[in-house]
Amino acid sequence: MQLSNAEEQVMEHLWKMEKAFMKDLLEAYPEPKPATTTVATLLKRMIDKKFVAYNEFGNSREYYPLVKKSDYFSKHVNGLIKNFFDNSASQFASFFTTETNLSEKELEELKKIIDVQLQKKKK
Template structure:
């Protein structure tokens, strides 16, 4: 699976949220100010289609786009690459980073403990 650029990821986030959309719908959902030009988003969506992330239904010259892969699939692949590249596939390294850098709340820590306990039983 080919990695996405930041702009491609933004478009995918919108498509995962809406489940299907026309280019104008995607533009409306983007937080960018000012909004990107129609042609820019249209080109981004076409690139995503070439990469296999997006499919479409044609209505004459108008296209309705929808995700070809789930957010869960993308998250799993992306996280696996990050986990291997930055944390040497070590859960302890990842957890250590989270504890030191992410300012976990007591509630977050309790949730992690509960997940670990559940996994080990």
């Protein structure tokens, strides 16, 4: 099951903080902050969906993510690729490189990354 947008935001915070109490999560929100109960509802739903768990500390809980950001993200990108590019990652890559405006420096970096990948493949 997927996270909704509002839930994804909570995840973002959790990923950044690694673990957090309700209070920390609320702080992480910009004004206007949502009601505590709103965040509580979202957390509960995320727990049901097995995206979040917690450790009990007194009467409150320290929440933490159950899925890695990279894994979650992978699924997203793969979904996009499947959806929009008939499963062709290279088509996606090409599109991405032309449409996103990466700076010269970023492009050079990317090239390096690709070279590393290529080395790995060739082994």
